[in-house]
Amino acid sequence: MSESDEALHLTATDLRMATFRLARRLRSARAADSMSDTQLAVLAGLRMHGRRTISALAESEHITAPSMSSIVNGLEEQGLVVRIPDEDDRRRVQVEITAAGTEIVAETIRRRDHLLAAMLDRVDFTAEELATLREASALMRRVAER
Amino acid sequence: MSESDEALHLTATDLRMATFRLARRLRSARAADSMSDTQLAVLAGLRMHGRRTISALAESEHITAPSMSSIVNGLEEQGLVVRIPDEDDRRRVQVEITAAGTEIVAETIRRRDHLLAAMLDRVDFTAEELATLREASALMRRVAER
C-alpha cells in the first residue's frame, strides 16, 4: 500500500467512527418522539425539494413504492403532508408538505442544533478547533455527495 | 447572542448536516444486508466490551429488555451470539459473541472503511485536507463522549 493510500485508509477509519458516534447521539433529538427516521427524512426532502411523486420519494429513501405509500399514509393522517392528484398524468400523485410538516422539520433541526451547540460548548473548544470542525464539515459534505 | 455563541451555532449547523449526510451514506454498507442496525450495534458492543447481560445490552441500545431478548434470539439463531447461564445469579443470562459474529462486525467495518476511502479518493483531497478531516474526527469523538 502506498503512503497516500495509507493516509486515505487511516482517515477513513477515524472519520467513520467519529461520524457514527456523533450521528447516533444527535439522532435521538427530534421534534416528536413518535416520528421515525424515515418519516423525518421524507418531510425534510419535501421541505427542501418541493412536491414529489411516491416513486421519486421511494427512490430517494431507498425503499419500495408500497413502503413509501404506507409512510405517506401515516404522514397524511397526522396532517403533515397532503396528496395532490397530478393533472397531466393521472396515474401520479404529488405529495406536498403542509405548514405543520414544515414546522416539525424546523423544530427537529432547531433541537439538534441546540443539542450539538451545547455539546460543543461543554468541550470548551478553542476558536481554531471550531474552525477545524467547520472546514471538515464542508469537506465531509463534498465526500457524501459522491 | 455573543460572537462565540454564534460561532458555536454556525459550527453546530454545519457539522450536523455533514454528519447526517455522511452517516447515511456509510450505513448502507454492511457485511449482510439482512442485518439490522440494532443487530450490528449489539454485535459491535459485545465485540468491544465482552459478555453482557440482556438488561445491560438493552440499556446500551436504549431499547426495552423484551425487545433485546428478541434481538438476541435472532442473533442466536444465526449463530452470531450464544446465551451463557450466569452461575452466580441464575436469573441472569450472559450474551457472548461467537467467532462468526466477530467476523460479521469485522467485515462490516472493512466494507465501510473501504467505501469511505474510495469516496475520499474520488474527491482527490490534498494531504492538508485529509489532515483536517483526521483532526476533526478526534474533536468529534470528544464531542460525542459528552
Add this chain to the structure above:
DNA sequence: TATTGTTATACTCTATAACTATA
C-alpha cells in the same frame, strides 16, 4: 404493454403487560 400507485400478506423491530424463576 408499460408505468404509477395501492392493497394483501408476511416478517422484523419495537413497545407494554403479564408471567416464571430466582434473589
Add this chain to the structure above:
DNA sequence: TATAGTTATAGAGTATAACAATA
C-alpha cells in the same frame, strides 16, 4: 418483595406479489 428474563400481543416499517387505473 424485587429483579432478570421470557412470552403474549399489538403497532410501525419494511418487503414481495397481485391488482387497478392510466399512459
